[in-house]
Amino acid sequence: MYPDTENHIGEAVAFDNRFVRDLPGDPDTTNERRQVLHACWSSVSPTPVKAPRTIAVADDVASMVGFTRADIDAPEFARVFGGNAQLPGMQTYAACYGGHQFGNWAGQLGDGRAITLGETVNAGGERWELQLKGAGPTPYSRTADGRAVLRSSIREFLCSEAMFHLGVPTTRALSLVATGNLVIRDMFYDGNARLEPGAIVCRVAPSFIRFGNFEIFTVRDDLTVLERLVDFTIARDFPHITGTVPEQRAAWFREVCERTAVMIVHWMRTGFVHGVMNTDNMSILGLTIDYGPYGWLDDYDPDWTPNTTDAGGRRYRYGQQPAVAQWNLVQLANAIAPLFESTAPLQAGLDHYVAEYQQRFAQMTSAKFGFLENTADAQSIMGEAYALLQECELDYTRFFRALGDLPETLAARDDVVGLLGDISYDVARLDVHRASLDDWTRRWHASLQSPRDTHAGRRSRMHAVNPRFVLRNYIAQQAIDQAEAGDEAMIHTLLEVLRRPYDEQPGHDALMQRRPEWARNKAGSSMLSCSS
Numbered sequence: 001m002y003p004d005t006e007n008h009i010g011e012a013v014a015f016d017n018r019f020v021r022d023l024p025g026d027p028d029t030t031n032e033r034r035q036v037l038h039a040c041w042s043s044v045s046p047t048p049v050k051a052p053r054t055i056a057v058a059d060d061v062a063s064m065v066g067f068t069r070a071d072i073d074a075p076e077f078a079r080v081f082g083g084n085a086q087l088p089g090m091q092t093y094a095a096c097y098g099g100h101q102f103g104n105w106a107g108q109l110g111d112g113r114a115i116t117l118g119e120t121v122n123a124g125g126e127r128w129e130l131q132l133k134g135a136g137p138t139p140y141s142r143t144a145d146g147r148a149v150l151r152s153s154i155r156e157f158l159c160s161e162a163m164f165h166l167g168v169p170t171t172r173a174l175s176l177v178a179t180g181n182l183v184i185r186d187m188f189y190d191g192n193a194r195l196e197p198g199a200i201v202c203r204v205a206p207s208f209i210r211f212g213n214f215e216i217f218t219v220r221d222d223l224t225v226l227e228r229l230v231d232f233t234i235a236r237d238f239p240h241i242t243g244t245v246p247e248q249r250a251a252w253f254r255e256v257c258e259r260t261a262v263m264i265v266h267w268m269r270t271g272f273v274h275g276v277m278n279t280d281n282m283s284i285l286g287l288t289i290d291y292g293p294y295g296w297l298d299d300y301d302p303d304w305t306p307n308t309t310d311a312g313g314r315r316y317r318y319g320q321q322p323a324v325a326q327w328n329l330v331q332l333a334n335a336i337a338p339l340f341e342s343t344a345p346l347q348a349g350l351d352h353y354v355a356e357y358q359q360r361f362a363q364m365t366s367a368k369f370g371f372l373e374n375t376a377d378a379q380s381i382m383g384e385a386y387a388l389l390q391e392c393e394l395d396y397t398r399f400f401r402a403l404g405d406l407p408e409t410l411a412a413r414d415d416v417v418g419l420l421g422d423i424s425y426d427v428a429r430l431d432v433h434r435a436s437l438d439d440w441t442r443r444w445h446a447s448l449q450s451p452r453d454t455h456a457g458r459r460s461r462m463h464a465v466n467p468r469f470v471l472r473n474y475i476a477q478q479a480i481d482q483a484e485a486g487d488e489a490m491i492h493t494l495l496e497v498l499r500r501p502y503d504e505q506p507g508h509d510a511l512m513q514r515r516p517e518w519a520r521n522k523a524g525s526s527m528l529s530c531s532s
């Protein structure tokens, strides 16, 4: 098929590299760590790896970008997405950005281990930027090595795809490639460094621009480049926004606020905790980006965060995510304020975030509970449920799925709590509250009876917003343990099952079990750090 295999994959993939064409670049083309001024990007090539080998590919992402089955199977695929070869038309670069980390301005960060290969345009005119994560050092690598370990790459690869199929706005993942090199990491920063296998994920998104891309130019008082970046972002990534320049900028910020609200509501719906909501990890398109020490709620606990690096303040805990997103939007507003004649449009955008978040959150919770309307009665029943979820230590995902599966009628003699299944992490506490949970469930069930609704209709409505499968932390860790031991089958199984997270998929019950007791405090299963 490929007479001259090299350089022939992706023949249907066209590149149109607008970021490097339209925005100022760094004149220094050496790969030395430095402060990069007056530039949005630096030219840098991936550092070749020892033995690139494709572990997994998301086929639908490949075909969305324009790669064929034969492309994926060609040896050149692993070479390109392992950073050892480039396709004609690629112009590789690392972006300059800063960010507020854990509430403090952290200065220049930038793509320290991410390298964009190029911006593709597919047959339908869609733009997809391809970016390797873990492809070697860049001018922004600071003291780190530019690499990524297999465990965190598996987590990013699987979770990006899981999130997409859950309906959560996210960057996608094309490929997971083993490098054949070892990487040294001290997972919990406790002096226990070890060598781990390296890997590279190719991420895919229309844009990887973050809030921090704007902040850095304002902090450096470089309003010329700030303005160019804002105009570029609107033109490339928000082409539907028209009008005068001030109107465009106001509409743009408002849309960023709205997209962020949409994303956070989806995180709350699915029980996703990002773990590191620094402003350099906030996408201007409202996409979930930078999968690091993220996690999924097991028992419903608004104070939970998987990130041990954040254990002290728990700034990025589940229940805090809406407020942190708002704080981050304020930082973005501050960054772009010099381009606005008055702050009114910025304040309007921030107010819009609050209003959109509240309205969408209310709609979302009503839908999870199967209510057609968000009445005062429904609100009080839902409020009681969240309290019970915590008191009985109930599994967030399984609880909602179990509610949807309850039978059409509940008889007085039915063991309603038993019908909900094995969903409590603390049977003693469940026993204490068993009568309240029984009573609540019956009242909830009765309150839903309406001539305007049917049992079957409600069940399918609820199942469409309450997933059966999420990438549970301990399950991702099992896939990692097996892959590190040489068996990669579970990665493929998960990729497949998580493509249909709302379907029953009866053969895969093992993947929807609540966290087993052995995983409660296991590294990787409930405790993760930024070391990846």
Ligand code: AMP
Binding pocket: 109, 110, 111, 112, 113, 114, 140, 141, 142, 144, 145, 146, 147, 148, 276, 280, 281, 290, 292, 530, 532
């Ligand atoms: P994160 O906490 O992963 O969002 O990373 C914050 C900053 O550190 C970003 O600029 C990253 O590119 C950079 N960074 C994280 N890990 C590495 C690494 N292993 N090598 C180089 N830069 C890194």
Ligand code: MG
Binding pocket: 280, 281, 290
């Ligand atoms: Mg980051």
